[in-house]
Amino acid sequence: MAVHGRGRGGGRPTLEEVAARAGVGRGTVSRVINGSPSVSDATRAAVEAAVAELGYVPNTAARALAANRTDAIALVVPESETRFFAEPYFSEMLRGVGAALADTEMQLLLIFAGNDRERQRLAQYLAAHRVDGVLLVSVHADDPLPDMVAELGIPAVISGPRSADEPLASVDSDNHGGGRSATAHLIAQGRRRIAHITGRLDVWGALRRTEGYRSALVEAGIEEDEGLVEPGDFSEEGGRRAMAALLERRPDLDAVFAASDVTAAGARQVLREAGRSIPDDVALVGYDDSAIARHMDPPLTSVRQPITEMGRVMTDLLLEETATREPRRRTPAGVRRPQTVLPTQLVRRQSS
């Protein structure tokens, strides 16, 4: 890491200086730095030697200016920093993104857009094209963020499409399959009166989980009973409320599939208060395989999403996109971006 001072006191060496040292032209050095194949081996070696001797490091600002790219992507989190840290979801996602970026020159920017002020700033940021691409995680259905990004013509990948015809590239876990396997598992345990507490149904993924639940019932030839389905909202309180309603309406239910672990935790409280034992009287399955699931009493069977893997795939997709869509322009209207779906996995524990 030798950094020799030269020329204008203390400045780092420039391409020009490396070129002079190696006895070649500026263009050639640039080609070597950027790994162009059309450089002879001898020349390449000479340049590499000069680079090493001078401790040359490319000036990113100059490169960004000349090439009109930044070599950076942003992970946009439409939440407060507090929630970001509270949710293991983000942590896992970040790990996946980091892994995908590990052997790249790409720089990751973490941008919170929890309040209006931050969103305003983000808008400025994107307008200035300070990143080559954007990773959008856990966006709400009515969020204008994705459309803004699309409008600006910035490559983007979203985690969890907002609807069946999401125009942006997306990576999702198989919510339908998850709901289906959770329900099928309960059926395989001999349960027949399986209740379901949904998530917020304006969230596409939650809707899919519920559809998966229905599919499993249909496949097993069990008649659907609308009385066994109660809307929730992912929250603990919602779980309690829904469970109470279900118990009142169908006291003979023998299993519950909740759309999130937190919801399941709420349901468990009500079940316990009602004197139902888990899993003997009522089997319980959650979703997310969060820390709550592991620490619940009894430990909760839950559907695990490959969040880290999602982060990795999202990043790969985005990198590909930024690489191909070189001259920055808007995606032609009507062109659907790839929708990737990753498998979920049922983690069996004592609650079922």
Next chain:
Amino acid sequence: MAVHGRGRGGGRPTLEEVAARAGVGRGTVSRVINGSPSVSDATRAAVEAAVAELGYVPNTAARALAANRTDAIALVVPESETRFFAEPYFSEMLRGVGAALADTEMQLLLIFAGNDRERQRLAQYLAAHRVDGVLLVSVHADDPLPDMVAELGIPAVISGPRSADEPLASVDSDNHGGGRSATAHLIAQGRRRIAHITGRLDVWGALRRTEGYRSALVEAGIEEDEGLVEPGDFSEEGGRRAMAALLERRPDLDAVFAASDVTAAGARQVLREAGRSIPDDVALVGYDDSAIARHMDPPLTSVRQPITEMGRVMTDLLLEETATREPRRRTPAGVRRPQTVLPTQLVRRQSS
């Protein structure tokens, strides 16, 4: 957020275009953008109007190249991402940094340097001067990172000096005062045989806590008893081991001041196993005021560090530094950077 296309298809407007629109020169627009005072009000208004009309956003890359600054600082975390998320310390710190940056144009980069590979990358990053300054948090005493940063002549602020004569600017909480007030509190409760489990004594802050403990004893005229001091290492296991040793050596001790909440948790286990009740037989005080302290049984009295505030102050200090140290050069040898110390606060709970 009107972004009108112009000139070379779709490119954003440039300074030049804004200047033409406002009927002024490039220089004048630049001055307005950068808030230079030497622009007449009329001209300023005209330029601002043009900026608004065109939806002009400065090109950061060009600015960085021309001005040789990046308007970005890095928060360097010498830990894995996993630990980063696990520790509320970082979350609070980040909040403080964010707050200080909120009404700045500065961009925050979060850089993990948990393993060799990441550190290598960081070195490249810093060598390329891609940030104007660096915030260094929770660096270990033998970490080469701070010296590398200093060597490169990059302004830096460190959280927690590594020794009494830390050459870098630093912001710390008052570890001495914290240890002193925790001990004084125990004395005020009528305790006289107060034991102390230290932190890792190669960590300057831990050392200061222990010195604070001693000061309090001296001030109260209580004779120091080396048998009451046992080295720990911030860990739970260390707390258990130390507590066992203390109990064996001084079975009549009536209070324990542990250098961290985690250590206190370890100590509590041993005390309980030994049949000592808290706080009746033995009063216990921890350090950090972490979640553990609140959830312990009984809730643990602990010393709170103003971590968010530390983040804020560190950032302010760094911004000041980057602003003044305009032409990038090394800090002259021998020039000590400011050492700021923020007060701690004793949070009383049922354990004492």
Next chain:
DNA sequence: ATCACTGCTGGGAGCGCTCCCACGCGCTCT
């Protein structure tokens, strides 16, 4: 021997900004 044609190479022309020098104007002070 002439003419492509291919494989490497050098260097001009910018990218959009900041910095700074020089200029013009309206004053005040001789």
Next chain:
DNA sequence: AGAGCGCGTGGGAGCGCTCCCAGCAGTGAT
């Protein structure tokens, strides 16, 4: 009336790269 000053201003000269075109050899076909 002329010199001197300061304020506001315009625009040249880069910052360190990438892109691209032209040029130069060497090769095989005509």
